[in-house]
Amino acid sequence: MARFLDMLAETDLPTLLGTMMTEAAAREGVATNVVHADTTSKSVQGLYEDENDEYDLSITQGYSRDGNRHLNQFQIGLAVNREGVPVLGDIFDGNTSDTTWNTELIGELRQRLAADEPPVYVADSAVMCEDSLDEAAAEGISIISRLPRTYSAVDALIDRAWEDNDWTDLGKFVNDEDDEDAASYQIQTFQHLISGHDLRCVVVHSSTLDGRTKRRIDNNLDSTEEDLEDAVGQLTDRSFACEPDAREAWETWLDDHDDPCFEFDAEIVKTEQKKSRDKPGRPPKEWDPYETVYKIAASVQRDAAAIAHRKKRESCFVVVTSLADDDEWPAEQVLREYKEQQAVERRFPVVKDPKRVGPVFLDRPDRVEALGYVLLMALLVYSLIERRARAALMNADEPMQLSGGPTSYRPTGRRVLERFENMRVVRIDGQRDLPSNVEVPERVLEFLDLDVTIYGVEPEA
Structure with a gap:
């Protein structure tokens, strides 16, 4: 070799x-x-x-x-x-x-x-x-x-x-x-x-949509949704001294996190929360332990129509x-x-x-x-x-018998060659011959425009 x-x-x-x-x-x-x-x-x-x-x-x-x-x-x-x-x-x-x-x-x-x-x-x-x-x-x-x-x-x-x-x-x-x-x-x-x-x-x-692209989109949506929910959670934990500050913070957050495949809902909520004191000891008598603050109640959800359009694109x-x-x-x-x-x-x-x-x-x-x-x-x-096998089968009345039982009018080259896997050649008195117990795929040879002479033997009369 x-x-x-x-x-x-x-x-x-x-x-x-x-x-x-x-x-x-x-x-x-x-x-x-x-x-x-x-x-x-x-x-x-x-x-x-x-x-x-x-x-x-x-x-x-x-x-x-x-x-x-x-x-x-x-x-x-x-x-x-x-x-x-x-x-x-x-x-x-x-x-x-x-x-x-x-x-x-x-x-x-x-x-x-x-x-x-x-x-x-x-x-x-x-x-x-x-x-x-x-x-x-x-x-x-x-x-x-x-x-x-x-x-x-x-x-x-x-x-x-x-x-x-x-x-x-x-x-x-x-x-x-x-x-x-x-x-x-x-x-x-x-x-x-x-x-x-x-x-x-x-x-x-x-x-x-091909499977790989669909998986990529779905994984991207899952990852983006998780990130957005974490970001929303951090935003809703914040408190603001006035409503304009809260609204400005929401608009800034939205500019940073806006995504066409997701919808965002937000509401500015006025609430009372307990103050924290920096100094130790008893607070003054006039000290009010509560203060008015503004929070952002926000949520995120997938936009089904936008996602469908993205998948179309x-x-x-x-x-x-x-x-x-x-x-x-x-x-x-x-x-x-x-x-x-x-x-x-x-x-x-x-x-x-x-x-x-x-x-x-x-x-x-x-x-x-x-x-x-x-x-x-x-x-x-x-x-x-x-190519030869398929061309011959285009005008054939019956499909080609494949190894293992199935049939086809358009066999692959592998399936054609499988029909010859059991072929054996023996020598008798110096002459090449095909054993009598070997079934020669005559029809397949005809499709290929060949005969048994390719094995070095003479065809039967």
């Missing part, structure tokens, strides 16, 4: 992988007019400190998608088409930012895809930086992405959308309209200048695109294409799942890099197997 990786490391691995992917796309008829790109990290054991200068790949600490920030890592960059077939892949340094990788890939995209026409580049919010947008404009490449909330334009556009309230209802983006958990979408479109580029901004309102996001042709690329299609970003996200578990790929125990960065490219080659084959 090590010698094989050494041989691979001596080749131009990016060119080798690129050639394989380009040839596969041409032979299989894989469309590359739209590509979805993303990155992930792969953690490794070991230091690799003394050898980083000797090799192209720097295995070092960086932002870990696995949460293993104490481990060194390398990164995997991947671009796929709508069907999830890899069309570009990179193994790169563990501390390279997504922004840098996106910018470099955009600059090389047309050449690496051997594309006559510039493709549409779909990526997450890491591509939304001035360098990437400038590079895309220079290369004539159109971008679809999500505007990160670090941009002030996000709040401005969402506020404008709610102010205009001119939503276009798109419904659910699933085949099964009876799926109660599926989100339905509404959109509004605006033009806005982002990092010097006039972009089409699609404000999207989802009927469902938080369920909005902004998809941006440099595609100017609204007829060829209407706003709905832009959103649908962005939602297909999961096509690339679903591929990363294939190269990271410990059931498929164990820990990386290699002592040199060049071998780690070679292994990374082997994983991308395997992912290409895996994806083509899935």
